[in-house]
Amino acid sequence: xxxxxxxxxxxxxxxxxxxxxxxxxxxxxxxxxxxxxxxxxxxxxxxxxxxxxxxxxxxxxxxxxxxxxxxxxxxxxxxxxxxxxxxxxxxxxxxxxxxxxxxxxxxxxxxxxxxxxxxxxxxxxxxxxxxxxxxxxxxxxxxxxxxxxxxxxxxxxxxxxxxxxxxxxxxxxx
Numbered sequence: 162x163x164x165x166x167x168x169x170x171x172x173x174x175x176x177x178x179x180x181x182x183x184x185x186x187x188x189x190x191x192x193x194x195x196x197x198x199x200x201x202x203x204x205x206x207x208x209x210x211x212x213x214x215x216x217x218x219x220x221x222x223x224x225x226x227x228x229x230x231x232x233x234x235x236x237x238x239x240x241x242x243x244x245x246x247x248x249x250x251x252x253x254x255x256x257x258x259x260x261x262x263x264x265x266x267x268x269x270x271x272x273x274x275x276x277x278x279x280x281x282x283x284x285x286x287x288x289x290x291x292x293x294x295x296x297x298x299x300x301x302x303x304x305x306x307x308x309x310x311x312x313x314x315x316x317x318x319x320x321x322x323x324x325x326x327x328x329x330x331x332x333x334x335x
Contacts, residue, residue: 170266174292175216175277176285176310177326178301179224179233180204195232200329202236204306207328209240212277216311220274222247223265225255225281234279241277258284262291285310293319307332 180201183193197205212219222242224234235251242249253261261278265271280288286299292312307329311322325333 169269169272170314171271171276172273172314173217173275174265174312174314175212175219175275176289176292176312177208177237177277177279178282178285178306178308179231179237179279180208181306182231182233195228195230197233197236201233201306204326204329205237205240208237208326209244211326211328212241213245216309217275218245219247219277221265221271221276222249223253223261223276223278223280224249224251225279226251226253228254231255231281234281238277238279255281255284258288259291262288266292289321294321295319297321298323305333 179197181198181204182201183196183198219241222238222245224238225231227235235249238249241247258280265276265278278288282301282303282305285301286297289297289310289312293314294310294312297310307326309324309326311324313320313322325335327334
């Protein structure tokens with residue numbers, strides 16, 4: 162499960178989907194508003210503890226740019242940002258996954274660093290490919306909110322793992 166070789170770049174990138182949305186989670190355009198559901202806010206709070214306890218502490222946080230349709234990625238990692246005293250880079254719109262990947266892989270400030278990205282599920286497989294993953298799960302299932310995609314670059318290649326969060330009742334254990 163490896164992809165392109167990177168001579169410089171981050172040590173590790175974690176990709177998560179935003180927390181649960183109100184309405185039907187399987188249908189992108191049926192969310193009842195741009196914000197997280199109650200369960201989504203619960204996931205966001207749990208992630209603030211889980212991420213630094215389970216993985217390396219992120220040095221940088223990215224989320225999709227808020228829009229009139231969704232502020233969920235920013236809301237999902239706001240408790241983590243507050244806990245770690247980090248700013249969230251939310252300058253990129255959802256469809257600019259290639260720009261995010263290019264920035265992270267080629268900008269010196271990310272060399273050897275830990276990066277966490279919170280994005281919309283429809284673009285996550287494309288984002289992972291842009292980060293050098295050759296075989297991400299595609300498409301990301303519409304009802305899945307409980308995964309962490311870990312991309313480790315320590316060997317000079319993008320080594321991909323699809324890991325369960327196991328944070329909330331009903332989360333997958335595998």
